[in-house]
Amino acid sequence: MRELKEHYDIIVVGGGPAGLAAAVQAYDQGVKDVLIVERKDKLGGILNQCIHTGFGVQIFGEDLSGPEYADHYVQMAAERKIPVLCGATVLSINQDQSIVISGSGCGVKRITCKALVLSMGCRERSRGAVNIPGSRPSGIFTAGLAQRYINLEGYKMGKDVVILGSGDIGLIMARRLTLEGIHVRMVCELEPFTNGLTRNLVQCLEDFDIPLRLSHTVTMIHGKERLTGVTISRVDENKNPIPGTEELVPCDTLLLSVGLIPENELTLRAGIKIDPVTGGPLVNEHMQTSLPWVFACGNVVHVHDLVDYVTMESCRAATAAVTYIQGELPRFREEIPTEGADAVRYVVPQVITAGDDVEGDLTLYFRVKKPVTNAIIEVSCGDWVFYRSKKLKMIPGEMEQVLIKAELRDTFDAIYQENQTKGMLTVPDVFQLDKQRKGIVDTKLTVSVRSEDDR
Amino acid sequence: MKEVKEFVCITCPMGCRLSVEVEGEEILSVSGNSCKRGWEYARSEAVNPKRMLTTTVRVEGGDQPLVPVRSEVGVPKNSIMEYMDFLNAQRVQAPVVSHQVICELPGCGVKMIASTDIAAK
Numbered sequence: 001m002r003e004l005k006e007h008y009d010i011i012v013v014g015g016g017p018a019g020l021a022a023a024v025q026a027y028d029q030g031v032k033d034v035l036i037v038e039r040k041d042k043l044g045g046i047l048n049q050c051i052h053t054g055f056g057v058q059i060f061g062e063d064l065s066g067p068e069y070a071d072h073y074v075q076m077a078a079e080r081k082i083p084v085l086c087g088a089t090v091l092s093i094n095q096d097q098s099i100v101i102s103g104s105g106c107g108v109k110r111i112t113c114k115a116l117v118l119s120m121g122c123r124e125r126s127r128g129a130v131n132i133p134g135s136r137p138s139g140i141f142t143a144g145l146a147q148r149y150i151n152l153e154g155y156k157m158g159k160d161v162v163i164l165g166s167g168d169i170g171l172i173m174a175r176r177l178t179l180e181g182i183h184v185r186m187v188c189e190l191e192p193f194t195n196g197l198t199r200n201l202v203q204c205l206e207d208f209d210i211p212l213r214l215s216h217t218v219t220m221i222h223g224k225e226r227l228t229g230v231t232i233s234r235v236d237e238n239k240n241p242i243p244g245t246e247e248l249v250p251c252d253t254l255l256l257s258v259g260l261i262p263e264n265e266l267t268l269r270a271g272i273k274i275d276p277v278t279g280g281p282l283v284n285e286h287m288q289t290s291l292p293w294v295f296a297c298g299n300v301v302h303v304h305d306l307v308d309y310v311t312m313e314s315c316r317a318a319t320a321a322v323t324y325i326q327g328e329l330p331r332f333r334e335e336i337p338t339e340g341a342d343a344v345r346y347v348v349p350q351v352i353t354a355g356d357d358v359e360g361d362l363t364l365y366f367r368v369k370k371p372v373t374n375a376i377i378e379v380s381c382g383d384w385v386f387y388r389s390k391k392l393k394m395i396p397g398e399m400e401q402v403l404i405k406a407e408l409r410d411t412f413d414a415i416y417q418e419n420q421t422k423g424m425l426t427v428p429d430v431f432q433l434d435k436q437r438k439g440i441v442d443t444k445l446t447v448s449v450r451s452e453d454d455r
Numbered sequence: 456m457k458e459v460k461e462f463v464c465i466t467c468p469m470g471c472r473l474s475v476e477v478e479g480e481e482i483l484s485v486s487g488n489s490c491k492r493g494w495e496y497a498r499s500e501a502v503n504p505k506r507m508l509t510t511t512v513r514v515e516g517g518d519q520p521l522v523p524v525r526s527e528v529g530v531p532k533n534s535i536m537e538y539m540d541f542l543n544a545q546r547v548q549a550p551v552v553s554h555q556v557i558c559e560l561p562g563c564g565v566k567m568i569a570s571t572d573i574a575a576k
Contacts, residue, residue, distance in 0.1 A: 051523035067571035199465040
C-alpha cells in the first residue's frame with residue numbers, strides 16, 4: 001500500500017467478508033478515506049478456505065464458492081483503491097478515537113479516525129473449551145484448522161476420523177474428508193438435534209452414509225504419541241454422559257466442530273459492552289457499540305449462518321458510520337433493550353434507540369435455542385403484542401429475522417382502542433404509549449417464539 | 456419394476472420426508488412434500504441426483520500448492536468418487552486465473568473451473 005497516514009476517516013479492523021463489505025459501502029456512501037487493517041497477508045478471511053459452494057445465493061443470485069465470493073469484494077475494494085494494510089494487527093482501541101497497530105511493515109503506530117468498524121470475525125472453540133478428559137496425543141484438530149490443511153496447504157491430517165459437533169463446519173468437513181479418501185467413522189452431536197443447515201445434513205452426511213450420533217459426546221481421548229481412539233457416550237437431557245453407554249471408537253484423528261467464539265479481546269479492553277450470550281459487542285440497530293464512534297458487524301457481533309447476511313449487516317454498519325461522521329445519525333433520547341423469550345436464544349440488536357428523531361424500519365435478528373415446529377413469533381412491549389407471524393419450522397442453525405415497519409400497522413385491537421387516532425404507530429410511539437399507560441421506566445422489546453403445539 | 460425412494464427435502468428448512476414412487480425413469484407419485492418445490496426436488500433426486508463438486512487441484516510453479524475448483528454445474532452424484540480420483544491426478548501450471556477451465560470430467564463432460572487466482576512463484 002501507499003504510505004500509511006496518521007489519520008483516516010474510517011478504519012476497518014479485519015479484511016474478511018464483513019470488513020470488505022463495510023469498507024466498500026463506506027466508500028460508496030461518500031467517505032473515501034477508509035483503511036482496512038488485516039492481520040493475515042491476504043484479504044478474504046475464512047472464505048479463502050471455504051472452497052465449497054453455497055455462498056452468494058441471496059446477494060448475487062448465484063451459488064458461488066467461498067473464494068469466488070471473497071474475490072468479488074476484494075476486487076471491489078481494489079477498484080476503489082481502498083488502502084489495505086496486511087500483516088498488521090490492532091493492539092488497542094483508545095478513548096481518544098485512535099488505535100495502535102503493530103505490523104512487520106509498519107512497526108508500531110498510532111492512527112486516529114472519526115469512526116471505527118470492528119469486523120474481526122470468530123475463533124473456533126478448542127478442546128480446552130469443551131474439557132474432554134484423557135491424554136494429549138497428536139491428531140486432535142479444530143474443524144477449521146483441518147479445513148485449512150486440506151484446502152489450502154494440501155495435507156491430510158489422518159486416515160480414520162471422528163467428528164464431534166454437527167454444525168455446518170463439521171458437516172462440510174465430513175464430506176470434504178470423505179472426498180479425499182479419508183474414512184469418517186461418525187459425527188457425534190451433544191444435542192438431540194443438529195445445528196447445521198438441512199442441505200448440509202443431506203449433502204454432506206446422507207450422501208456418503210456417514211452415521212450421525214445425536215445426544216452423544218466424546219468422553220475420553222486415548223493414545224500416547226498419536227490418537228488411537230475415543231470413547232463416546234450417550235448423554236441425558238441435561239447433557240451429562242450416561243454411565244454404561246460408553247463405546248470405544250478406534251480412530252487416529254478427532255475433529256472438533258464445537259462452536260465459534262466472536263473474537264473480542266480488543267473490544268473488551270476498550271471497555272465496550274459485550275453481550276454475554278452472543279459473546280459479541282452490544283449494538284443498537286445502527287450496529288453502533290456502547291462506544292459511539294465504534295461500529296461492529298459480521299461474526300464478531302454474532303455468528304451468522306450465511307455470508308450474505310454478514311455482507312448486508314456490514315453495509316448497514318458502514319452506512320451508519322458514514323452518517324455518524326456526517327453528524328446525521330438520529331439523536332436518541334434513550335436506548336431500549338431487546339430480549340429473547342421462550343425459545344429465543346438471543347436478539348440482535350441488543351438495544352434500539354428511541355426519541356423524537358428516531359424513525360425508519362427496524363429489523364430484529366435472532367436465533368432459537370431448539371427446533372420449533374408451528375412457531376408463533378411475537379414482538380411485544382410489556383403485554384402489548386405489536387407484531388405476530390407464524391412459521392412452520394424454525395431451527396437453531398438458521399438465523400431468523402422480523403421486519404417491523406416504521407409505520408407500524410396496528411393489527412391488534414388493544415392498541416387501536418388505546419390509540420384514538422386509529423392511524424399508524426412508529427416503533428418509538430409504541431414505547432411512549434406503553435410508558436404512559438404503565439408509568440414504567442424499564443420498558444423492553446421482547447421477541448418470543450413458541451410452538452402452537454405446546455398450547 | 457416399481458420402487459419407492461425416500462429423501463429429505465433440502466429446498467427449505469422444513470426438511471420434509473419425501474417418498475417417491477418410480478418405475479424406471481418415470482415418476483408415479485410423490486408424497487410427503489408440502490409445496491411444489493418439494494415435488495420438483497423429489498423428481499430430480501429420484502431420476503438423476505446431481506451435486507456441485509468442489510475440491511482442489513495441484514498447482515505446479517504457483518505461490519500456493521493448490522487451486523480450489525468447482526464444477527460449473529451439478530454433476531451426477533453417483534460418480535463423484537470416480538471424478539475425485541480423476542481430479543487428484545490432475546496438475547495445472549501456474550498462473551491460474553479465476554474461472555479458468557482446469558479440465559472436463561470424463562463421461563459427463565462438465566467443466567471444472569478455478570475458484571480463485573493463483574500467481575506464479
